[in-house]
Amino acid sequence: MRKLFDIIAGNAVPAIFIIISAFAIPLSGYSASYLIQELLTRIGRNSFLILSLLIPIMAGMGLNFGMVLGAMAGQIGLLFVSDWGVVGIPGMVLAMLLGTPIAIILGIFCGNILNRAKGREMVTSYILGFFINGVYQLFVLYLMGWVIPVTNPSLLLSRGYGVRNAVSLLGIRGVLDNLIPTIVAGADRAKNFINMQGSGTFMALQIPCFDGEVRIPLATFLLIALFCVFIIWFRKTKLGQDMRAIGQDQSVADSAGIAVNRTRVIAIVISTVLACIGQVIYLQNMGTLNTYNSHDQTGMFSIAALLIGGASVSKASITNVFVGVILFHLMFIVAPVAGKNLIGDAQIGEYFRVFVSYGIIAIALVLHAWKRNREAEASRRSLRGNSNANREGE
Amino acid sequence: MFVRFVKFLIRWIERLVLLAALILLGAWLFYIGREHQIFLDNRTNEDFRALSQVNVSINGGEVSELTSRERDVKKIVGPKFTIKAEIFDERGEIAKTVEREIKLCPLSKDIMINLPTLAAESENFILAAPR
Numbered sequence: 001m002r003k004l005f006d007i008i009a010g011n012a013v014p015a016i017f018i019i020i021s022a023f024a025i026p027l028s029g030y031s032a033s034y035l036i037q038e039l040l041t042r043i044g045r046n047s048f049l050i051l052s053l054l055i056p057i058m059a060g061m062g063l064n065f066g067m068v069l070g071a072m073a074g075q076i077g078l079l080f081v082s083d084w085g086v087v088g089i090p091g092m093v094l095a096m097l098l099g100t101p102i103a104i105i106l107g108i109f110c111g112n113i114l115n116r117a118k119g120r121e122m123v124t125s126y127i128l129g130f131f132i133n134g135v136y137q138l139f140v141l142y143l144m145g146w147v148i149p150v151t152n153p154s155l156l157l158s159r160g161y162g163v164r165n166a167v168s169l170l171g172i173r174g175v176l177d178n179l180i181p182t183i184v185a186g187a188d189r190a191k192n193f194i195n196m197q198g199s200g201t202f203m204a205l206q207i208p209c210f211d212g213e214v215r216i217p218l219a220t221f222l223l224i225a226l227f228c229v230f231i232i233w234f235r236k237t238k239l240g241q242d243m244r245a246i247g248q249d250q251s252v253a254d255s256a257g258i259a260v261n262r263t264r265v266i267a268i269v270i271s272t273v274l275a276c277i278g279q280v281i282y283l284q285n286m287g288t289l290n291t292y293n294s295h296d297q298t299g300m301f302s303i304a305a306l307l308i309g310g311a312s313v314s315k316a317s318i319t320n321v322f323v324g325v326i327l328f329h330l331m332f333i334v335a336p337v338a339g340k341n342l343i344g345d346a347q348i349g350e351y352f353r354v355f356v357s358y359g360i361i362a363i364a365l366v367l368h369a370w371k372r373n374r375e376a377e378a379s380r381r382s383l384r385g386n387s388n389a390n391r392e393g394e
Numbered sequence: 395m396f397v398r399f400v401k402f403l404i405r406w407i408e409r410l411v412l413l414a415a416l417i418l419l420g421a422w423l424f425y426i427g428r429e430h431q432i433f434l435d436n437r438t439n440e441d442f443r444a445l446s447q448v449n450v451s452i453n454g455g456e457v458s459e460l461t462s463r464e465r466d467v468k469k470i471v472g473p474k475f476t477i478k479a480e481i482f483d484e485r486g487e488i489a490k491t492v493e494r495e496i497k498l499c500p501l502s503k504d505i506m507i508n509l510p511t512l513a514a515e516s517e518n519f520i521l522a523a524p525r
Contacts, residue, residue, distance in 0.1 A: 084424065084428065085428055085429040085430075085503060086423065086424055086427040086428050086429070087427055087428075087429045087471055088427055088471060089427070090423040090424075090426050090427025091423075091427050093423055094420055094423040094424060094427065097416060097419065097420050097423070098420070151503070171429060
């Protein structure tokens with residue numbers, strides 16, 4: 001009975017989302033090909049960012065709300081690339097390359113602060129995100145165009161310094177997603193696609209009874225797969241094992257000779273750098289950089305998706321990432337239209353989605369705290385039980 | 395003590411080599427990925443008169459038809475490009491075809507090509523881009 005309760009409690013969040021989606025999908029009236037297309041796009045767009053959360057969880061640092069620091073670093077890289085007019089894959093890689101040292105510095109800063117706030121990493125990293133946001137705004141709003149030269153006038157505000165609120169990333173829009181054009185379609189549509197692509201590198205899969213057309217961001221998926229392989233490999237390395245040991249018990253890991261603080265800083269640095277790369281991938285898909293807001297919701301959305309995938313503050317896997325991104329974004333796609341079709345107002349669906357999504361974060365955090373307290377209580381009881389048994393033995 | 399110093403030195407040399415490699419990679423990406431605007435100018439200058447009609451294509455792309463006193467702009471990516479200009483006479487027949495490969499300075503952003511100068515196969519056909 002207790003085991004069954006544990007299984008239900010462990011998978012309650014994804015189960016709720018699956019049930020809600022099962023009702024919302026038919027209500028939305030969307031076709032299967034549309035839903036699959038939207039989901040594939042969003043998986044490609046968001047997975048890298050969510051995967052960047054796994055390493056700090058492994059090191060027992062909880063959900064890294066400080067990933068927004070990496071997102072800001074990526075955006076600074078993109079701003080420079082936009083100013084210099086570097087486009088295509090070179091532009092995207094250059095933005096990652098420029099953002100990486102900034103992300104490393106911010107990661108070291110964040111890791112050292114989190115080492116001074118052990119046990120309260122999540123709230124500390126959340127507030128740290130706000131603090132660095134202030135520094136980012138100072139940099140982007142005042143220093144760029146004034147201290148840091150910006151040659152492209154379309155990036156600057158009319159006063160001559162400070163970056164505009166919306167920056168077009170047309171030069172790198174979809175460059176990774178469309179690097180290897182891939183389509184799954186019915187025979188006619190696939191033939192049209194093949195004719196359009198000509199002699200370039202592309203993939204077309206024909207499904208005879210399928211009427212729709214689904215474009216797959218294959219290069220993005222390959223990059224995400226590579227990252228998954230990296231995480232699996234990383235877990236088996238000495239550093240990965242150290243992180244797992246720290247995640248289980250810091251004092252035991254310290255006694256075993258593991259440099260706990262240093263390893264924790266490395267975990268945050270890796271996460272921040274990966275978030276920087278993830279943000280560049282995310283924005284190349286979007287094609288527009290919202291200078292002052294794009295990074296704001298990155299942490300919250302990624303963490304919500306991971307928790308919805310069945311992860312907890314102390315345990316998360318690659319499966320949780322993909323289940324989470326599918327369920328979370330399925331709600332994004334279907335909830336407004338389902339609400340409109342059900343009640344006649346799209347806002348209701350959107351309110352419902354926001355309410356459920358962020359309510360889930362709260363529930364997941366409360367469940368985690370409750371479970372931790374229960375485990376602590378159980379271990380205290382077992383210790384008392386042992387001491388009582390010892391006394392009885394004497 | 396000496397072994398530790400050597401190990402320390404080797405580690406720093408490795409880091410510096412990696413840093414240098416990343417900087418070089420960044421510079422190479424900047425060089426190959428930079429977008430340039432090429433302004434095509436068919437106006438009379440001090441030495442040559444505007445052409446009555448010229449068709450210009452860059453890197454074998456879309457053809458721009460420019461008559462006298464007209465300008466157009468094209469975008470290219472990378473440090474070099476090929477320009478092909480077909481100059482028409484008064485009867486509307488191709489009188490001359492000029493094809494040149496142009497290499498850009500890595501730090502220059504945009505350039506302007508004066509087509510009458512290019513058609514005359516004179517060297518000073520690259521001008522500063524209008525601001």
